[in-house]
Amino acid sequence: MEKQNEVVLFGTWASAFCKRVELALKIKGIPYEYVEEDLTNKSVSLLHYNPVHKKVPVLVHNGRPISESLVILEYIDECWNNTPKLLPEGPYQRAKVRFWVNFFDHQIMARLLPIIMTRGEEREKAIKEFNELLKVFEEGINKDFPEEFPFLEGKTLKYLDIVVGTALCNYEAFHEVVDVVFSHEKNPVIMAWVKALKNHPLMKETLPPHDKFVDKMREKYLGQYP
Amino acid sequence: MEKQNEVVLFGTWASAFCKRVELALKIKGIPYEYVEEDLTNKSVSLLHYNPVHKKVPVLVHNGRPISESLVILEYIDECWNNTPKLLPEGPYQRAKVRFWVNFFDHQIMARLLPIIMTRGEEREKAIKEFNELLKVFEEGINKDFPEEFPFLEGKTLKYLDIVVGTALCNYEAFHEVVDVVFSHEKNPVIMAWVKALKNHPLMKETLPPHDKFVDKMREKYLGQYP
Known part of the structure; x- marks a missing residue:
């Protein structure tokens, strides 16, 4: 059975860049699983999902990864385009x-x-x-x-x-x-x-x-x- | 009488960042006026429209300025949202x-x-x-x-x-x-x-x-x- 809207966030708790993604998911009311990364010992999953920068945050939505916090915020706003909107309309x-x-x-x-x-x-x-x-x-x-x-x-x-x-x-x-x-x-x-x-x-x-x-x-x- | 869709681009001919805006306007078929800036002697208009960075490109649409080439490209795609689209749909x-x-x-x-x-x-x-x-x-x-x-x-x-x-x-x-x-x-x-x-x-x-x-x-x- 295909998983619908499975959302996983790879982050680290002290990073403002990760926190912005967490907060956006909460504002939108999107359920997600959170994976805390140890940046001194990055997980195989993180390296797999973000081979270019090897950095958090990474959002994995139905198996497809998105990196870079601002790109992720735009994605969240476009993908879950019910209210509340993060960006204005005009x-x-x-x-x-x-x-x-x-x-x-x-x-x-x-x-x-x-x-x-x-x-x-x-x-x-x-x-x-x-x-x-x-x-x-x-x-x-x-x-x-x-x-x-x-x-x-x-x-x-x-x-x-x-x-x-x-x-x-x-x-x-x-x-x-x-x-x-x-x-x-x-x-x-x-x-x-x-x-x-x-x-x-x-x-x-x-x-x-x-x-x-x-x-x-x-x-x-x-x-x-x- | 209010001007409709008056588009002015402040740029400099050797800059790839300006050229991307020019090209996007052409792809969309948007008529525009082009103002070549001398970066060693910036115009009063440029300093007025981009007081923060004082840089080209600046797109002025019906008197309202937008700076930063990638922000401008997104703006053009959203504002003139007829085909051809610059960004994909999904x-x-x-x-x-x-x-x-x-x-x-x-x-x-x-x-x-x-x-x-x-x-x-x-x-x-x-x-x-x-x-x-x-x-x-x-x-x-x-x-x-x-x-x-x-x-x-x-x-x-x-x-x-x-x-x-x-x-x-x-x-x-x-x-x-x-x-x-x-x-x-x-x-x-x-x-x-x-x-x-x-x-x-x-x-x-x-x-x-x-x-x-x-x-x-x-x-x-x-x-x-x-």
Whole structure:
């Protein structure tokens, strides 16, 4: 008998890229099996399903694998195209969301590692750059999606909420381990948004527990800088 | 009177990223105005329409700007959703195309500059890496889209054809100025594909003229290495 809508997600619990897929599946109400990968000892299945990048997340739907978190999110939205939709309906609004999601991934996410991995002046510079980019992002989304901000609790999570929330809702762990990188004073729209996102029941259910995440960051990054 | 479907493309003739938008508009049969930008002296309009990245291509549709070539291609396909479609219909096939287009941009395109800008051993290494990635790409698309290869002349150009064709159909200019970076022996599927793409009337109409492109590469890159 052929399996219908069998969904398996290969992920790792501390990765924001995996968390975005988990959250999208939950928002859509799609039942799935979750396989936690040990990235120091990748499973045969992961290497089989993502031979090109050998990375998580990988979504396997009825035996067919899809890799790369943003490609997976678009797939989920197209495949389970009942409400709630992750992307808006109009082509122009969709383009704007895609533009800002790419900006977030390629500019903002890409600056997090230098903040974590450097010290002293270098880190100051990285934090300054990060903040300038966050400012551009904040002003941009506020201008392009005036109807979305301030984000009201109880609203359905959409594409930008997923991408930004799974990355930034852990900011307290980040501040505890590394440094204060953003604040209400510097980034009021994003802080208000992230705080509201943190209280969303599906986000709460999806985010890694604070203490476990703090330990993971300490182990992973600070181990190198005793 | 409101303008209907006024389409303006800001681009620069030697950029593959701009050429992909031009080609997509032509495939769809969308009339447009083209504005050539001087990147050493960007126009006020460009800075106004793309204040975030200040880069071409920018598509302005009825006064509303969209930036980033892949975001623009998706927009064009969604907005003018008559045939021919650039992306396939099924969500899984769409995901596969997006995956390989991202691979092409982030892995393969990203390796072209190191080949151009380095010499000696460093270049040898860059070419080797480029070829290994091209091999992965070739095997991947051949496996994922068996119905598309070999590409037959006369077929309608689609998303992958646009992205790969506008980047690689100039390979003879590349070989003339820089080095032989790919060949029929090493990359038979891609070479056959690129050669067929080069003969497509819309591709011919869109690609920069060989001699002009050679001069541009010489001026831009080789000027730094007399």
